[in-house]
Amino acid sequence: MARRVQTPVVVGGVTMAAGDRVLLSFGAAGRDPAYFAQPQTVDLQRDPQPNLAFGTGVHRCIGEALARLVRRVGYEVLLERLPHFTVDPQFVPAYATGSTRHMTHLPLRFAPTPFAAGRA
Ligand code: HEM
Numbered sequence: 001m002a003r004r005v006q007t008p009v010v011v012g013g014v015t016m017a018a019g020d021r022v023l024l025s026f027g028a029a030g031r032d033p034a035y036f037a038q039p040q041t042v043d044l045q046r047d048p049q050p051n052l053a054f055g056t057g058v059h060r061c062i063g064e065a066l067a068r069l070v071r072r073v074g075y076e077v078l079l080e081r082l083p084h085f086t087v088d089p090q091f092v093p094a095y096a097t098g099s100t101r102h103m104t105h106l107p108l109r110f111a112p113t114p115f116a117a118g119r120a
Contacts, residue, residue, distance in 0.1 A: 001026060001055065001099075026052040027101045085110040 005020040016022065030051045031039040054061035061067070085108040093103045 026055065027097075082108070082110050 001024045003022045003024060005016045005018055005022060007018055009016050029035075030053075033039045035050075036046075054064040054067070087106065087108060091107065093106070095101055096104050
């Protein structure tokens with residue numbers, strides 16, 4: 001996320017002048033060892049769970065509720081259609097980084113089942 005500095009400020013020992021352009025890595029914030037005890041651990045039970053996936057402050061994502069709903073429905077449909085799958089333990093994930101950082105692919109193993117008519 002890009003921002004332009006409005007007033008001189010020092011953040012993390014770095015001095016920024018008004019007009020400077022800053023590129024913020026929201027993803028890196030989620031792995032900040034100054035904030036999280038185990039920043040490299042995927043911990044879905046972490047409480048609180050303060051990630052910046054949808055930003056923060058006045059520009060926080062206005063589509064967050066829709067995005068979360070689409071995600072939930074997507075997982076529900078996936079798990080309904082594919083309740084049993086595994087990931088090859090030898091699989092080595094690769095990641096791409098842009099405005100988000102994401103796994104490029106995740107091959108699943110599952111037994112094919114007959115298609116249920118009427119399903120989406
Ligand atoms: C997984 C899906 C999504 C992610 C990860 C995401 C992430 C973000 C983030 C991080 C920001 C903050 C940008 C900033 O601080 O400069 C943002 C802003 C925004 N998002 Fe999303 N977003 C998602 C889906 C959506 C959807 C579905 C919509 C609309 C239907 C949407 C509309 C917006 C808008 C309009 C803003 C700008 C808000 C503002 O500047 O006041 N987003 N989003």
